[in-house]
Amino acid sequence: MKAASKALLDENFKAGFSIMRELPTGKLVSKEPFGFIDGISQPRIDWSQVQSTDNHDHDHYSNWTALGEIVLGYLNEYGLYTPRPLIDPAHDPAAENLPDAEDLPALKDFARNGSYLVMRQLRQDVEGFWRHIDELAGSNASLREQLAARMVGRKRDGTPLAPRSPHRIPGINSDDAINNFSYDLDRDGVRCPIGAHVRRSNPRTGDYPPDVNGFWSRMLRLLGFCQQRDDEDLVASTRFHRLMRRGRGYGPILSPTQALKPDAEQAERGLQFICLAGNISRQFEFVQNAWNMRSKFAGLENERDPVIGVREPLSDGTSTNHFRSVEASGVTREYRQLPEFVNVLGGGYFFMPGIAALRYLASAKTPED
């Protein structure tokens, strides 16, 4: 690039952007900034590739995920290879050392053992979150904790609100009781609200509703002979939409008790949300758009994720800042005008190459070579 045009570019760039050499981050702790244990539910990767990806074996929720859902170059939950960059070695001899593509062995798999990484810098209004919930709870500490837990779907120590499953869910380790649950026994959201953050983020659905068991009941359902609940078939099967997550807080920690004090320390704080996925649009974007942010979800209307949702009204002016929670008595409580607690400050999509791809990139000749 000519020196004059580079100088012009630099000048214009400076007017809009500043270069940040390092993104400050907090210590890697198990709690996210609102004070809840995070990162405890992860899909279990089928490294040995022994789990079936056949539709007929997935009526119910399982925590197993096909290797190709997270690591590129292997079969995914459709029993297919997720689209990825492949190289024809006839056109690029340097690609010779890359592994062969399993599905197209004449081509080299640049992406094998790599993954896509999503990063989001999410500002959290910790004070605003706890103060708003405190107000709704009439400053009753126990009610405050209960309401916060209902918005997340877990208590602050990670205990799920949904009832534990009476049998072990496939892919959940025997010592992982905190994750051995689905929403099959709580279909009306009495224990865990349907709109709670963890329920929206992973509704723990199978390919069929929970009461479908075996061939005939599946066939009857397919042919439309069964009586259906209103909310059925509205939530996609979870197995195509799993994420491996690793959040990391930034900014000074403010406990819920400190957040409620009038002199709570004002600071920029939040979460650096990171997840890995083989297909960003089918996994991360789907979870975010179809489940967390959609104002219609599993029979709910006019509400989005109570924790991370944006509160913008719909284009026709309908408000979306509500949160409904069904109480044990069957009465539905509706909280209105929830403020926005989380804002997206920035982020990016990245490709994380495997070691062979890194070597290939490192050996690439530059025009000066």
Ligand code: HEM
């Ligand atoms: C500041 C923003 C966020 C906060 C405070 C937050 C908080 C939490 C907490 C406390 C849990 C429960 C712990 C666990 O199950 O591991 C959780 C689970 C989860 N979150 Fe978030 N989260 C945030 C953003 C997001 C985003 C942007 C996504 C994806 C679009 C997401 C997806 C998930 C998923 C998939 C789970 C696991 C649900 C399950 O498997 O049961 N979260 N989150």
